[in-house]
Amino acid sequence: SGATIIPQVPLSTLLQKYNGSTVHxxxxxxxKTYRITKLPRYLVLNIKRFLKNNFFFEKNRTLVTFxxxxxxxxxxxLSHLSADExxxxxxxANVCHDGEPSGGxxxxxxxxxxxxxxxxxxxxxxxxxxxxxxxxxxAYVQLWERL
Numbered sequence: 001s002g003a004t005i006i007p008q009v010p011l012s013t014l015l016q017k018y019n020g021s022t023v024h025x026x027x028x029x030x031x032k033t034y035r036i037t038k039l040p041r042y043l044v045l046n047i048k049r050f051l052k053n054n055f056f057f058e059k060n061r062t063l064v065t066f067x068x069x070x071x072x073x074x075x076x077x078l079s080h081l082s083a084d085e086x087x088x089x090x091x092x093a094n095v096c097h098d099g100e101p102s103g104g105x106x107x108x109x110x111x112x113x114x115x116x117x118x119x120x121x122x123x124x125x126x127x128x129x130x131x132x133x134x135x136x137x138x139a140y141v142q143l144w145e146r147l
Contacts, residue, residue: 011066012075014047019076036076043089043144050101057101064139066091068131069147089144096137109134 016022020035051058072078073087081087094109107122109129120129 006061006063008063008065011045011064011070014045014064015072015075021077036072036078037080039072039078039081039085039087039146041146043146045142045144047139047141049097049138049140059097059101061138063136066135066139066142068134070144086146088147090147091134091142092145093143094134094137094139095141097140098138106140107137109137 017024018034018036020033022033024032024034026032047064049060051060069088069090071088073081078085078087090111092111092113096107096109098105098107105122107120110119110121111117112119118129118131118134120127120133
């Protein structure tokens, strides 16, 4: 039928990089592990979309699935934090890239907290969108606010 299957990965799987036990190998710096030791008021996540091979840049089109609210205590080992430490975050901005690595455009989905509505900003055009549409884009950078 010629249908293209787009791979999907949950955001929680990507965040396992910061669980303190997953080992990451690097040619330059050897083995490393990463761990979140303190939760910031705002969490900025950069999803690596562009990969350089020997000849050109390629775009990783994997769909990253994510909820609009997450509790990092459900995803990461945060036992070093006190029990009353807030670990819940809500998505407040989602930057997306449409197009090829050599071109394309950026758009951003922004939550307006006063009415809990989502808006898409693309150049000078601003339009309201359903919250379900936020998760259907090729997220590139996300801004999460601690609740």
